[in-house]
Amino acid sequence: MRILLVVPPFYRLFRHSGAYFPLGLGYIAASLRRETHDVRILHADYDPTCYTRSYQELITDFPLFRQGLQQEDLPCWSEIATVVREFKPDIVGSSAMTVYLESAWKVLKIAKSISPQVITVLGGPAVTVNPVSAMLEPCVDFAVSGEGEIASAQLIEALERRDASALRRIAGLSWRSEDGGTQNNTRGPWIDVDTIDRPARDVLAFKEYPPDLYGTSVTARGCPYRCAFCNSSAIWGSRMRYRSVANVVEEIEATKGRFGTTYYHFFDDVFTINKRRTKRLLQLMIERDVRIRYWCNTRLDVLDEELLDLLAQSGCDNLSVGIESGSDRILRCINKGISRSMIEDRLAVLERSGLGWSAFFMMGFPDEYTEDLELTLSLMEQVRPPKGIIFSIFTPYEGTPLYEECRSLNLIPKHVDDWSMLSHQSPDNYFTPNVPKEVFRAYVERAIGIADRSRGHAEEVEDSVASRNGPVQTRPAGQSREECQWTVS
Numbered sequence: 001m002r003i004l005l006v007v008p009p010f011y012r013l014f015r016h017s018g019a020y021f022p023l024g025l026g027y028i029a030a031s032l033r034r035e036t037h038d039v040r041i042l043h044a045d046y047d048p049t050c051y052t053r054s055y056q057e058l059i060t061d062f063p064l065f066r067q068g069l070q071q072e073d074l075p076c077w078s079e080i081a082t083v084v085r086e087f088k089p090d091i092v093g094s095s096a097m098t099v100y101l102e103s104a105w106k107v108l109k110i111a112k113s114i115s116p117q118v119i120t121v122l123g124g125p126a127v128t129v130n131p132v133s134a135m136l137e138p139c140v141d142f143a144v145s146g147e148g149e150i151a152s153a154q155l156i157e158a159l160e161r162r163d164a165s166a167l168r169r170i171a172g173l174s175w176r177s178e179d180g181g182t183q184n185n186t187r188g189p190w191i192d193v194d195t196i197d198r199p200a201r202d203v204l205a206f207k208e209y210p211p212d213l214y215g216t217s218v219t220a221r222g223c224p225y226r227c228a229f230c231n232s233s234a235i236w237g238s239r240m241r242y243r244s245v246a247n248v249v250e251e252i253e254a255t256k257g258r259f260g261t262t263y264y265h266f267f268d269d270v271f272t273i274n275k276r277r278t279k280r281l282l283q284l285m286i287e288r289d290v291r292i293r294y295w296c297n298t299r300l301d302v303l304d305e306e307l308l309d310l311l312a313q314s315g316c317d318n319l320s321v322g323i324e325s326g327s328d329r330i331l332r333c334i335n336k337g338i339s340r341s342m343i344e345d346r347l348a349v350l351e352r353s354g355l356g357w358s359a360f361f362m363m364g365f366p367d368e369y370t371e372d373l374e375l376t377l378s379l380m381e382q383v384r385p386p387k388g389i390i391f392s393i394f395t396p397y398e399g400t401p402l403y404e405e406c407r408s409l410n411l412i413p414k415h416v417d418d419w420s421m422l423s424h425q426s427p428d429n430y431f432t433p434n435v436p437k438e439v440f441r442a443y444v445e446r447a448i449g450i451a452d453r454s455r456g457h458a459e460e461v462e463d464s465v466a467s468r469n470g471p472v473q474t475r476p477a478g479q480s481r482e483e484c485q486w487t488v489s
Helices: 023-034 055-061 064-070 075-087 098-114 125-129 149-161 164-169 232-236 245-259 275-287 305-313 328-333 340-353 370-382 401-408 437-456
Strands: 002-007 038-043 091-095 119-123 142-144 173-176 182-184 263-266 293-298 316-324 357-363 389-393
Touching (some): 002 023, 023 038, 023 091, 038 075, 075 098, 091 098, 091 149, 098 119, 098 125, 119 125, 119 149, 125 232, 149 164, 245 275, 305 316, 316 340, 328 370, 340 370, 357 370, 357 437, 370 437
Parallel strands (some): 002 091, 091 119, 119 142, 263 293, 316 357
Antiparallel strands (some): 142 173, 173 182
């Protein structure tokens, strides 16, 4: 079968561009190609001419996202339509976080409008946390919850055989029954991540992509931590499942050899969670002389000096640490497991290491007061990450305690009609009843200013800047770092 997998436009709808290889679709493509299907991936959220100059710009432009969903003549929608016409897929699939959901639906609607007989499949975090909502639009024929490598291949096999009875045996599958209702199968057991094929990067097609866009990887799935704002454990489970260090290094070498990739983003929730295993991985990267630079995420409470030294030796030039708040009370409320004194102590160790690092901060938790926001701003001013501050406005994710708290406080409607409200970039996000809305807006503006100034004093302009919805491109493709300056608004 001919199968088209599409990254739905998100950043591109408000004049920005995603800067990442879609790992989830890459893994699905590898699984389907093993079964000899003709698979292609279209990254419809990548545009080489779009870039982000500041967090202020990213948040100011976000209202254009709603307009972009309705604006039929945008290049991204025309691009998808052209690919569907020319590739003539039997199946079109897409993957979505919750804020991407309406965009993913539109991708599938476009495919159906051009080829009514095409079969559509939706997956990703939005489906995993709420398959019923994901199936609300008639354009979705099937949805897959959880890890889709096995279920997707089984679904295609059932469709090829025209075996409707097999649908009930596919773990995590949702589909429409003859009476128009939705059937939802329970999710299956977690996958052994060392047994599945590595992502099929070579099927990313239909336009030119820069070498470093291919450099995304994940070395493990799962997260044992229970941060109240994060739904990672609901999506990937709380038990860690590791790839072997040899498997990871072989993927780095293969990607570098095939595409010339020299910069990587490791998307593990906590890259250094298992110190012994992480040290083995970093030592192997050094021994094999992979010669890459990379960006990874971690927690302050799982760092030590030996690990920091190995991170630097192996090419890490941006270690992103989750701080989130400067208020001990809020850190307890969000179950972060760290305190302000620990933050200051660990950052001192990090600064002595000389390693490049950045810091995640967030505002807008439902239990915050102005005193908490002031403490966060003071800590943001105090720290000076060489790679800048990554700022977000709190967003309640389904599958988290804070989502349920927001529901109980009537801060989000029982039935969400506007999924764009669930974005860290949305200036309309307001889930802090203890702080007047306009006062909260003023705090957000101050935080954005601090974050942009932190990027302004960074040592160099990176190809991309972190966002909790994925990295965004910070300079046009082909432009050197020297030619591009981060604009402080």
